[in-house]
Amino acid sequence: MRNILMASDLSSRSDRAFDRAAQLSQQFKSGLHVLHVLDSDLPAKTQDELLDNAEKTLQAQAGRTRKTATSKKVEDKKAGAKKTSKNGSGVVVAAGTPAQTILEQAKKLKSDLIVTGAHKKDSLRDLFIKSTAEKLLRFSEKPVLIVKNATKEEYKTIVVGMDFSSHALKALYMALTLFPKAKVHVVHAYSLPFSGLVKDRDLEDFTLDQRKEGMEKILGALGRKLKDKKAKAFARMDIVMHNAHSSAALHDEVRKTRADLVVVGTHGKSELLTGIVGSVARDMIHNAKTDVLVVK
Known part of the structure; x- marks a missing residue:
């Protein structure tokens, strides 16, 4: 287990998933990348503002768990992603559809495990898929961990x-x-x-x-x-x-x-x-x- 990708929607459900991902990263001595996906249909200015806010929120999460999650400054916001070391730890904010973007980043970062929270069901237009988590299970080549509970210790x-x-x-x-x-x-x-x-x-x-x-x-x-x-x-x-x-x-x-x-x-x-x-x-x-x- 060399690299873990944690997908965050910045909700309380993601707080739990982040804590578990950080615990597993420490347990396995693996890299941890934290990803937040922005809606690509939003205006560019709004995306820029949300990108900065998302980075601050994710960095605050990292600080609370005392797990360093560093990121470089945006070199090209139009590219829609923050650049990080593939083998280290970092924060990634990218624009796109959640499941597709998570899978793309998992492949790019060579992640061995995807961690996400228990998401709410999607709208009726996505009735047959029902959730981002279920989309990940359909198409991910890597194991997917759905975190529902608070992290107290290693899995026993x-x-x-x-x-x-x-x-x-x-x-x-x-x-x-x-x-x-x-x-x-x-x-x-x-x-x-x-x-x-x-x-x-x-x-x-x-x-x-x-x-x-x-x-x-x-x-x-x-x-x-x-x-x-x-x-x-x-x-x-x-x-x-x-x-x-x-x-x-x-x-x-x-x-x-x-x-x-x-x-x-x-x-x-x-x-x-x-x-x-x-x-x-x-x-x-x-x-x-x-x-x-x-x-x-």
């Missing part, structure tokens, strides 16, 4: 959704390696075929055995990825299987464990083509009571 209790896919495996691997001190609860949800019509103990046992076999395969693949870190990582894991819908199972585990982070994997290629975000990821970012990390 994490819930990871597991559907046996390569994306879920990547999400679990990231949770274990990025947060080596956290307890990780791996949740797999399943449903019994014909459960509403048939009450068969043998059918239930057979289904559960199949799911356990799937989990064993995933854990085998995970162990090979972790290599010499396997023993310590596995000691921090708790495997939970729920006969429930995936979203309901995750919400239930978050409530039981008082988790401070949920990690879910999404199927990037199919969602990019269909223009949607996975239903579980969408439910988590909009309805989970805790921070959400989405991994592709």
Whole structure:
């Protein structure tokens, strides 16, 4: 984790996201760039005024967390962005549409993680996308962290959704390696075929055995990825299987464990083509009571 990009709309929700981004930057010893996107349709004079105000606000945020976030003076305001070191820390103010500009800056700055607050839903003309955060999840090649709660300490209790896919495996691997001190609860949800019509103990046992076999395969693949870190990582894991819908199972585990982070994997290629975000990821970012990390 060499570089983190935090997207701020200068609201109280962004204050929380900034605090978490700063904490993670310190934890990972990584660079931190803070981005605010101005409406490109505003008059040039208004953009200039807002640009200066945004820079002052972001610098004040940086001062409150005692995390240095320096920026150079505007060399060309018409270019719409403040220039910063790609490998250091800084403040960026750019004009454009929020999601597109965030993704462009993430690529330019070679960011490994995008951090943002829990944004309000967009207008009716954007009904099928609903939020800047959801747009980021659709198109970002990097993990996106949606911050909802105040930062008190490092993440200590994490819930990871597991559907046996390569994306879920990547999400679990990231949770274990990025947060080596956290307890990780791996949740797999399943449903019994014909459960509403048939009450068969043998059918239930057979289904559960199949799911356990799937989990064993995933854990085998995970162990090979972790290599010499396997023993310590596995000691921090708790495997939970729920006969429930995936979203309901995750919400239930978050409530039981008082988790401070949920990690879910999404199927990037199919969602990019269909223009949607996975239903579980969408439910988590909009309805989970805790921070959400989405991994592709």
